[in-house]
Amino acid sequence: MGKLSCNCKNLLPCCMGPPATASSPGGTVDATAGVKVKVSDRYVEIKNDIFELTLSNPDGIVTGVRYNGVDNLMEILNKEDNRGYWDIVWNPPGERTGIFDVIKGTKFCIIYHDENQAEVSFTRTWDPSLEGKAVPLNIDKRFIVLRGSSGFYTYGIYEHKEGWPDFGLGETRVAFKLRKDKFHYMALADNRQRIMPMPDDRLPPRGQQLAYPEAVLLVDPINPALRGDVDDKYQYSCEDQYNNVHGWISSDPPIGFWQITPSDEFRTGGPLKQNLTSHVGPTMLAFTNGEYWKKVHGPVFMYFNSSWDGSDPTMLWEDAKVQMMIEKESWPYSFALSEDFQKTEQRGFVSGRLLVRDRYIDNEELYASGAYVGLALPGEAGSWQRECKGYQFWCRADDDGSFYIRNIVTGNYNLYAWVPGFIGDYKLDATLTIASGDDIYLGDLVYEPPRDGPTIWEIGVPDRSAAEFYVPDPNPNYVNRLYINHPDRFRQYGFWERYAELYPDRDLVYTIGQSNYSTDWFYAQVNRRTDQNTYLPTTWQIKFNLDRVTPNSTYKFRVALASSALAELQVFFNDQNRSVPHFGTALIGRDNAIARQGIHGLYWLFNIDVDSAWLAQGVNTICLKQARSQSPFQGLMYDYLRLEGPCGC
Template identity: 85%
Template sequence: MAKLSCRSLVACCMGPPRAAVDAMDGVKLKVTNRYVLIKNDIFELTLSNPDGMVTGVRYNGVDNLMEILNKEDNRGYWDIVWNPPGERTGIFDVIKGTDFRIIYHDENQAEVSFTRSWDPSLEGKAVPLIIDKRFIVLRGSSGFYTYGIYEHKEGWPDFGIGETRVAFKLRNDKFHYMAMADNRQRIMPMPDDRLPPRGRQLAYPEAVLLVDPINPKLKGEVDDKYQYSCEDQYNNVHGWISSDPPIGFWQITPSDEFRTGGPLKQNLTSHVGPTMLAMFLSAHYAGDDLSPKFTNGEYWKKVHGPVFMYLNSSQDASDPSLLWEDAKVQMMMEKESWPYDFALSEDFQKTEQRGCISGRLLVRDRYIIDGEDLYATSAYVGLALPGEAGSWQRECKGYQFWCRADEDGSFYIKNIVAGNYNLYAWVPGFIGDYKFDATLTISSGDDIYLGDLVYEPPRDGPTMWEIGIPDRSAAEFYVPDPNPNYVNRLFINHPDRFRQYGLWERYAELYPDRDLVYTIGESDYSTDWFYAQVTRRTDQNTYQPTTWQIRFNLDSVSPNSNYKFRVALASSANAELQVRFNDQDRVVPHFTTGLIGRDNAIARHGIHGLYWLFNIAVSSAWLVGGMNTIYLKQPRNQSPFQGIMYDYLRLEGPCGC
């Protein structure tokens, strides 16, 4: 019989929970000159005083689950990457507290604070923020919570943030199995496997070929932390499992409200170390657009977290799925408990301080159904700081609250922090972004019903042809098999096959002499449209621009009319899209995006970055009766990672065709 944490629903089927007998004893807190120790009868947490670093976690007979070979400030810590105005290079700063306080302690709960303040003497030396790191241990709880309150006072220096997170580095002599989804878990390489001569760096430092790994079964695989990235909407629980003894150490994020960039934003999770991350803000898969800049001395305050570090154990070392399944159950329990009523900062609003909003979203497109609105089935509906339609994906200072609409378009968003918001939405199957006209003020206890809302997606005329699915991803297009010399076996025959290393190089192998040509009515986008328009590598290790063609037949062209070419991009990495109609050699393209995007999704094994939509007016003079060709050129060619991913392309005829 397996033995799991007392808080698990699975435990009832797997034997008596560990803490069922011991939970009568309360939470104990001890403070010394160097350490703060908090324990219940399940585990013990040791924090450095006054730094607030996680130096030790004692659990299930193991003295310390953290990497004991690391220095104490390199085991469990909050960090931030920031930059003064005008400087692009970020400063990496492990956040060390200077002032320790006991916020609350009784037999049921302990909450402690490690605060780092700022004053003008630190200008240019430290990020101009007051940072209050909190840790919470509850009675009978198999794990601890942490959250942080960041405050920039009015009149303080300008600065920007590139990243902030909590990192945990676990013992590499014990934690070898990593799990982040039912189909994304495996035995992982050791840290030494990534270093010469056991590992060989590939095109960038994060990607390493395992030449002579300690575990010979991993030989020939590629390891790259970005292969384990995840969209925030699915990034709820991930972590590591030790086989001796069978222990799980998990990071659970019960809410996305404090993350930036909306539900599609991608972030790192766990990776070789063994390292486990709780990402709050990052520019990954977005670039500088998601690095907030604080200018003109603006005031800003935000709570990051709480997140939960969950510990569980089992008597069956042969089946790591037992601990993973239990961690998923615990994750659901944490979600149901949100917002936590035990977090004591007045800046973290409780349920009674928050509001709710509901309504129904419909879609109106007369070229699909004339005179009847469609249900916005499974639409993403959310609240974010006021801005333009679609601005939520670049929003990086406030809170966001999202849900998926029901089959009939009904939505309900609860536990919204009081404040001013716009309501945004996008609907899978339709291009563009919806925004509710009015700014919404959410106050404590509000339950606002908006009724029926109607989204009219961009549309000028009937669809003449289309390529792809408007879902903000390039996953439906052709994703090649990896080079056999650069495989991560986890992603063989996997839905996320795009996470293999080096797929960008396969384009030149498939199209060695000419670029992709797609013929409407003959080609199939799932096999004939490469997932990314990348540069072509030459024998001289230089890179050439690429020009793709879309060929289509028009029986006739409506004179003196405008057609519309809609191009939705799922990603752009230091790229440009130039569009020419029936004239490949035209010096000035009919349309260009200019240089756009820094999301780096091609190199980082993503199938999308930020979403772009371009609506191109097409003069009938550019078209001909018979066969037409649209030339799509990506001219930027300084690296193999410059390129774009398409989401969806559509040519519309003139209104009334």
């Protein structure tokens, strides 16, 4: 039997749990020695004959990782509390500026230890004497080491008790800062990996800050091959649905240090939400954003691998991808001992088939092929992309619209979906209560996307992204060479300046039947910079011809936005000079995707009734004005635009 031991008192109920499993789903090395734990006044050391993990006591900061002959993979030049840590950004009610806090435990506990597994806990307990000084949460940081496993797991449990002060939780994450003298090669995807600058390259005089602190031009980097590149951590963002493994590779000795996130369930905002991954430092991040009263964040797996021949770093990357699949198949982990982390037998399953009914496309119901189908806390259709308190569970539907959502934490949910190729959001009217062991089959569900009449014309593809529109070549003075001739060519610095260069005398004019959205529709409606370094709003025009206008009728203009950043869209029909627009959104959005090299943020859909009196037989012009112009980063990204005729016309 394993040993349950604890050196803490009056903790959260953490020192309980079943015996650890004897096998390691993450193990890639056969180690005969068991897991050992050594506790001293300052440190907790856990090793399994493959690596050794050192944590500060009782802070729970990762101060060291010994692996493959290297005494410490963490940045030894940093202070111990700036190597591997959980942090949080929070704010008291009414305050918008976030407070950054590296989470340090005040009590340490061994949850479980035998030769096959060790799980340790570092807790910080809140009480009223800390009001205004610390985030009102009980926080329990856990670390797990398994026998034969080349890496460690970490997860956090946050608890806010009834009656405690309100607060805003902007962000919480776990970050690891690796040795900059060894880790120079970063990998996020098969086509997103490269040798990276050094941290010193981002500082003057080697680096020159650009429009914001994160973006730096490498003027005199230590590696001369990187001279002239722009480095910006946002260029390495990733949608959460693909944010499963990322990390760094050392060439001497050849070692990989990887962060593997096998499930998105604890992340917020759905599968399309973009988050940071790895960036110069070398730093690795796992994010969960939001506010919640009780939630488990993680576990995530920190995986180490090595090879005899370090000449080809992709070998370690390929191995990390294999390990990522092993971790995903092992989810939810059976060995995580917190009662708040539900195991497979405690969870539920939901399945069904989603169809699409659009009688202006087909008289028959269509398969919702590739639909995103998910469960999130109850709310309005589409609320999942702003939801930040609960868990979310998503899958992609098969070609025939069939879906199967696995391993759902018990609770109350709505089922949501959206279908590439169709606008709008689906929501099942019923609230689903998931109990342990449930396997709920919903049968055929039918989504009827917004539609009032036949399509007169359309611009773009309804896929919640601006990627199909025109993305210009970057300014040759501000290039990240990783993204030249790359599918993610939008991840370049300074595109907001290119608009005025491409349209120096007038704004964009798009003519239906003549223009091509892939070459003639700029991917973002941004402000125009003047010679005085101020900014002017821009007004785009859509010109189209109507052979006839049905009198005393209502047309429909649908505008789907892929992103909005402190913008205001005003729409005018054949009368740009009227004092009040025919339609206006007011101020919307805080995505900042323009500045952060994104191609989408939150999705917006506006369905505008168009009085036939606003239209004319012959040539018509719709003006789209983005009215806010205080900065270069205010603007819109369109997803899709469609004009529908009256029903039956």
